[in-house]
Amino acid sequence: MKALAIAQVNITRVVRDRLGLFFIVLLPFIIVLVMGAAFGGSFNPQLGVIEASGGALGEDLLDNLEKSEVDLVVFGGEAALIDGVSRNRVDAGLVVPAEYSEAIARGESVALRYYAPPNTFGGTLKESVDAAIAIQSASIRAARFAVSEGIGDLGSNLAMVESMREMVPGVRVEVVTAGESVFPEGFNPIDHSAQGMLVLFVFLTSLTAADKLILSRTLGVSRRMLSTPTRASTVLVGEALGRFAIAFFQGLLILVGTAYGFNIGWGNIWLAVLLVTMFALVGTGAAMLSGSLFRTAEQAGSIGVFAGLIFAAIGGAMVPFEIFPATMQTISKGTPHYWALRGFKDLIYREGGIGSISLEMSVLLGFAALMLATAVYRFRRVLTE
Numbered sequence: 001m002k003a004l005a006i007a008q009v010n011i012t013r014v015v016r017d018r019l020g021l022f023f024i025v026l027l028p029f030i031i032v033l034v035m036g037a038a039f040g041g042s043f044n045p046q047l048g049v050i051e052a053s054g055g056a057l058g059e060d061l062l063d064n065l066e067k068s069e070v071d072l073v074v075f076g077g078e079a080a081l082i083d084g085v086s087r088n089r090v091d092a093g094l095v096v097p098a099e100y101s102e103a104i105a106r107g108e109s110v111a112l113r114y115y116a117p118p119n120t121f122g123g124t125l126k127e128s129v130d131a132a133i134a135i136q137s138a139s140i141r142a143a144r145f146a147v148s149e150g151i152g153d154l155g156s157n158l159a160m161v162e163s164m165r166e167m168v169p170g171v172r173v174e175v176v177t178a179g180e181s182v183f184p185e186g187f188n189p190i191d192h193s194a195q196g197m198l199v200l201f202v203f204l205t206s207l208t209a210a211d212k213l214i215l216s217r218t219l220g221v222s223r224r225m226l227s228t229p230t231r232a233s234t235v236l237v238g239e240a241l242g243r244f245a246i247a248f249f250q251g252l253l254i255l256v257g258t259a260y261g262f263n264i265g266w267g268n269i270w271l272a273v274l275l276v277t278m279f280a281l282v283g284t285g286a287a288m289l290s291g292s293l294f295r296t297a298e299q300a301g302s303i304g305v306f307a308g309l310i311f312a313a314i315g316g317a318m319v320p321f322e323i324f325p326a327t328m329q330t331i332s333k334g335t336p337h338y339w340a341l342r343g344f345k346d347l348i349y350r351e352g353g354i355g356s357i358s359l360e361m362s363v364l365l366g367f368a369a370l371m372l373a374t375a376v377y378r379f380r381r382v383l384t385e
Contacts, residue, residue: 048093055101064132092116196317206283207304213291247283251276267347278364285371292378
């Protein structure tokens, strides 16, 4: 019970620190949101179009664009479409006139209006629009030629051209991947940013929270507890429980928050929680070890931030470790971040079970046990001297 009381006191101190709560609760989601805005959503170009315009041939043109992996975003009118392009809600806009089908049936030329900001992806997207128009134009020319030869009307000839299109030999382009991809199948940079933020902040928050442990020690709070009928092991367990609760809460908050708020997949959610638990133990060990090694809270705060960022970078939390050189990947394995991220990737991209992440959990547990054992040894010496 005394250990739980000590843990409760530590948690209360953290909760009352508004700046600390910002780093624990809000900052990880802000960074994931920024990453989502920069890289999230569809990776296909987005083309704004006007709702219900162009008739049957207009719909056929838009269908051809969708087949070329262009995402269509429908606007209510041309003014709304232009506003959407100017505000970068879409990469470009295409206006198919309402009389498009009728004008073509009369043998007239029709002007399509294309809007794109300068120096953006809209210039490249125009090539897809030009290709779709060229495909439809070829069919229209063939149908008109048949009409000029006295064969049927434009509508029936267009239908015949479409039915015969597959029968006409053409150039086939097949895209294949040479070698092996460095990333797992289905890799998504937004998923990785959420995984990276989880391990980065759990470890970083744990290291920076060590300053309160040092304050308790330097102010004599820990020694006064030992002057009561409280053993050193009880004090250490209470301190460790408080730090574990904070680390686990933050990891669980990021996990659940990104899953439901940003629709980020984590594979088997219960196994993901188990990995979070293992990494929270690692964070607890890092906090206790930092609190036992440094003499002042300022040292723990400044060096803790630096060490947390370095470990995160080396471990692949900021940039996927798959793109590291071979030597750097070997070094990366010396960080707990690497093993946590590898475990998450097994769950997410390979639909792994408990057996597939057993090695990762064992390594994380080993990191935690080593740091906690060292911290306990150091603290016993400091508190009982």
